[in-house]
Amino acid sequence: MNHNGMMEKEEIFSKVLRAGRRTYFFDVRATKADDYYLTITESKKFTNDDGSYHYKKHKIYIYKEDFSEFKEILAEMTDFIITEKGDEVISERHQKDFKKEYDQPATDDVVPETKSTESFTDIDFDDI
Numbered sequence: 004m005n006h007n008g009m010m011e012k013e014e015i016f017s018k019v020l021r022a023g024r025r026t027y028f029f030d031v032r033a034t035k036a037d038d039y040y041l042t043i044t045e046s047k048k049f050t051n052d053d054g055s056y057h058y059k060k061h062k063i064y065i066y067k068e069d070f071s072e073f074k075e076i077l078a079e080m081t082d083f084i085i086t087e088k089g090d091e092v093i094s095e096r097h098q099k100d101f102k103k104e105y106d107q108p109a110t111d112d113v114v115p116e117t118k119s120t121e122s123f124t125d126i127d128f129d130d131i
Contacts, residue, residue, distance in 0.1 A: 015039060024048045041065040 016031040028044040044062045051057065065073055 038067065040067065041070075 014030050015033055018029045020027040020029070024047055026046045028042075028046065030042045030044070031039050032042060033039055042062055042064050044060055046058050046060045049057055049059060
């Protein structure tokens with residue numbers, strides 16, 4: 004029992020996936036009726052300005068009646084991403100020379116600047 008008199012949810016089976024600043028916890032737990040369900044917890048480490056750190060956690064519960072559809076949709080989504088973008092990680096964090104598309108103008112999209120500052124109208128809010 005924990006400090007408030009309620010039984011802790013028993014962990015039946017657990018796995019941990021460490022992925023950089025994120026850690027994913029996969030836990031099989033038991034309901035009061037002694038049936039099983041899955042919790043997936045994402046824990047992400049954040050560093051404060053003073054060098055200390057804290058974690059933010061997000062948890063989802065997946066029950067047996069949803070397993071089949073959950074697995075199908077998860078597989079569909081992950082397959083879509085791999086098909087569309089491949090399995091190579093492309094990001095600022097993983098590639099030091101990564102440039103976002105909006106950081107570099109496309110050569111055919113470059114429009115010479117033709118506006119003059121002389122066309123600017125100065126407005127004084129006292130006039131309104």
